[in-house]
Amino acid sequence: MDQLLSPVDRDILACLQADPRISMAALAEKTNSSVSPCWRRVKRMEEVGVIDGYSLLLNR
Template identity: 45%
Template sequence: MKSAKARPLDDIDRRILRELALNGRLTSAQLGERVGLSASPCWQRVRRMEDEGVIEGYAAVLDARKLGLHQTIIIEVTLERHDDDIIERFGQALAECPEVIEAYLTTGEYDYFIRVAVDSTEGYEKFLRERLYRIPGIRHTRSCFALRCLKRLVSPLPDPAG
């Protein structure tokens, strides 16, 4: 649905969103207890924020290493040109690559910031040769292998105090 216009969030809304961002599997009763509401008004607020599009959805967070994806690589990409067609086609091609777990069109020296997860350096080479470098319009790339993840959030955590 997500058609209702979002109204300003109050402190309770922000506390609800913070708790859901940390654990999306909380029941309405558990969530209400954590934010100081009974289950029914808490559920109503959650439904309203879902309808307004403040809450976009819920997802399971998977451990890439346990899926055999031991390498995370950050790639910066510069395109040859910046016309709408090239940008659109490049974005669509990235969306079709299963190795790509994040992709941003950016400002600055590089046009795209991409994060990929692969099984090994050989898997990364295969991704480059068979997927990324086959996308038309790339002028330059630069890659960095992540050594360790220091912080990872699926969503920003709202300040409960507003």
């Protein structure tokens, strides 16, 4: 799977791991991309299973 991920994809994943609720505009800015290509990359990674989902952890 690593060979399928570009450096930009890896940057996107690192940002999403740090802040899963980041806006697409902020994600694009942090990865030096624009919103549309960034959104397409995230959707592609969701479709092929690189991104399996998002979760919420409650602190009780």
